Amino acid sequence: MKFIQSKLNSKNSKISIITTKFNEVINNTLLKGCIETLKNMGKINEKNITVIKIPGVYESSITAEILALKKKYNAIIVLGTIIKGNTRHHKFIERSISYGLSQVSLKNKIPITLGILMTKNINQAIERCGIKMNNKGSEAAIAALEMINILKKI
Numbered sequence: 001m002k003f004i005q006s007k008l009n010s011k012n013s014k015i016s017i018i019t020t021k022f023n024e025v026i027n028n029t030l031l032k033g034c035i036e037t038l039k040n041m042g043k044i045n046e047k048n049i050t051v052i053k054i055p056g057v058y059e060s061s062i063t064a065e066i067l068a069l070k071k072k073y074n075a076i077i078v079l080g081t082i083i084k085g086n087t088r089h090h091k092f093i094e095r096s097i098s099y100g101l102s103q104v105s106l107k108n109k110i111p112i113t114l115g116i117l118m119t120k121n122i123n124q125a126i127e128r129c130g131i132k133m134n135n136k137g138s139e140a141a142i143a144a145l146e147m148i149n150i151l152k153k154i
Contacts (some may be wrong), residue, residue, distance in 0.1 A: 030058045035049060057116060064078065075144040078101060081119070101114065145146060
């Protein structure tokens with residue numbers, strides 16, 4: 001029996017991080033945790049990290065598609081925040097980006113990891129962005145590092 005396991009060190013990998021300007025205070029905290037994890041745990045040089053700021057989460061699928069087509073990156077990390085409002089708008093956005101990003105990943109054979117918070121309110125977003133603890137941006141970075149190495153081994 002053979003086991004393929006991941007590691008975090010991805011020293012020479014190139015990573016693109018897509019983050020949004022909408023809910024920027026929360027997303028900047030996710031971004032900080034993501035970058036720190038890539039540099040400290042993944043040993044990624046800062047020059048191999050490209051950050052792209054887009055208006056909102058909805059635009060992440062097209063941005064990821066263009067990045068994937070360039071074949072420059074080993075992984076794409078998407079960070080953002082969707083906070084439930086008074087309408088069902090958030091449900092349509094959540095479904096759309098989840099489906100869109102999974103299709104980009106499969107079609108282009110590139111890992112796309114999500115640090116997208118989908119919360120009921122701002123307090124939940126604060127809890128999950130790492131201002132207190134548990135930065136979901138850092139968790140998305142760890143998943144990207146592991147997937148880069150697993151896909152190389154496969």
